[in-house]
Amino acid sequence: MAAPKRHGGAPKKKKGPTVGTGGHGRKALEGKGPTPKAEERTYHKAYRNKQLAERAAAKPGTGRARPVGRSAGRGKNAEEMVTGRNSVLEALRADIPAKALYMAIRIDVDDRVREVLKLAADRGLPVMETGKPELDRMTDEAIHQGLALQVPPYDYPDALETVEQTLAKASKGYINNTPLFIALDGITDPRNLGAIIRSASAFGAHAVIVPERRSVGMTASAWKTSAGAAARVPVARATNLTNTLKAMKQSGVYVIGLDGDGDVDLTGLALATEPLCIVVGSEGKGLSRLVRENCDQIVSIPIESAMESLNASMAVGITLYEVSRLRTA
Missing domain, CATH: 3.40.1280.10 (SPOUT methyltransferase, trefoil knot domain)
Structure with a gap:
């Protein structure tokens, strides 16, 4: 007597060895590797800030910030960064010696910022525009409100x-x-x-x-x-x-x-x-x-x-x- 035919459902699996993919799906299983750093991703703003810093380092005086921070020299003659709008304004009013004024890109300009820029211009002080992440690094994560003043080390006589x-x-x-x-x-x-x-x-x-x-x-x-x-x-x-x-x-x-x-x-x-x-x-x-x-x-x-x-x-x-x-x- 003939066996009844199967209608619908999953196909019947054959017993014994089967033919594999030959490794064709191995690449998909390996993934894409570790996630790149933010500064290496072209679509990330950290990448743009890095490019700005590198361009400024290659061309001094272009109005962009070079990567100089307080951490570069914390010894006796380390340079100091005065941070915050009120502090920077008071420092410039007091005629404290300064090397450069750092200002965040697209800073929210108020009366204090306007006066800071005027005082810096009157003294011929370089104004370097930089991204917020770079400004954070330069000021050791201080609350800078988009402004930082670089004060040179004091030259102590003997x-x-x-x-x-x-x-x-x-x-x-x-x-x-x-x-x-x-x-x-x-x-x-x-x-x-x-x-x-x-x-x-x-x-x-x-x-x-x-x-x-x-x-x-x-x-x-x-x-x-x-x-x-x-x-x-x-x-x-x-x-x-x-x-x-x-x-x-x-x-x-x-x-x-x-x-x-x-x-x-x-x-x-x-x-x-x-x-x-x-x-x-x-x-x-x-x-x-x-x-x-x-x-x-x-x-x-x-x-x-x-x-x-x-x-x-x-x-x-x-x-x-x-x-x-x-x-x-």
Whole structure:
């Protein structure tokens, strides 16, 4: 009897080996490999920003940003980026030295941006247009609001050379007032430094000396707080403050340290009319032991007993005023 015919359904599979594809579908199974980086995808804006940066690097001065960031040099003389519309505007108003102004492409222009561009144009400052990702990288992801100002590193003269040059000028009559210096011991706040420079300029000091290590430096904040005085009073750097003070004493400069527990009263200071270096310590720790030991006198400012101490910049300002008063008396 014949077997019944199959109607519909799946075809009956044959038993035994079957013929394969010969590897024709292997390529489809392998996939497309790892996803390319954003800057390598031609349709991505990161690719366009990379192209702009490369073109600017190949043709300096084209108005596009070259890839220079703070991370390129974080040492003693690292360049600084002032970020944010208000900060950049204030820095330009204060005439802080700058190398270039970086501005985001298609920035939302407001009154601050207009004034920034005007001030930059008045100073002949290069304005470099860049993409936001590149600006983010250059400013270490700071909130820049589309603006960043590149401040060059401060060129610190050597402390001892500055002292010797000042003493030589005084001996030849090239400067009218008696040499006067200020040394900072453990000051780390740039606003304190800026305020001290401002007082130094007001009362005729010839230089501010800062140690090379564990000390504040000339940042944009210090420049701004000095209100332009940093352009007139040099900030000199001492490799070792204690050794510098010793050398200054050997050169005929008297060294006084400011301290609330000093044994000499500032009022009527006898050494005021001599070549003088005023040393001020941090508000918290005061003068370090070695610096204190190398001072000719430890001077205190008379204040109310309820007040524990004065801010470093305020103490320097009061001392400079008294020294200036005694020198002109």
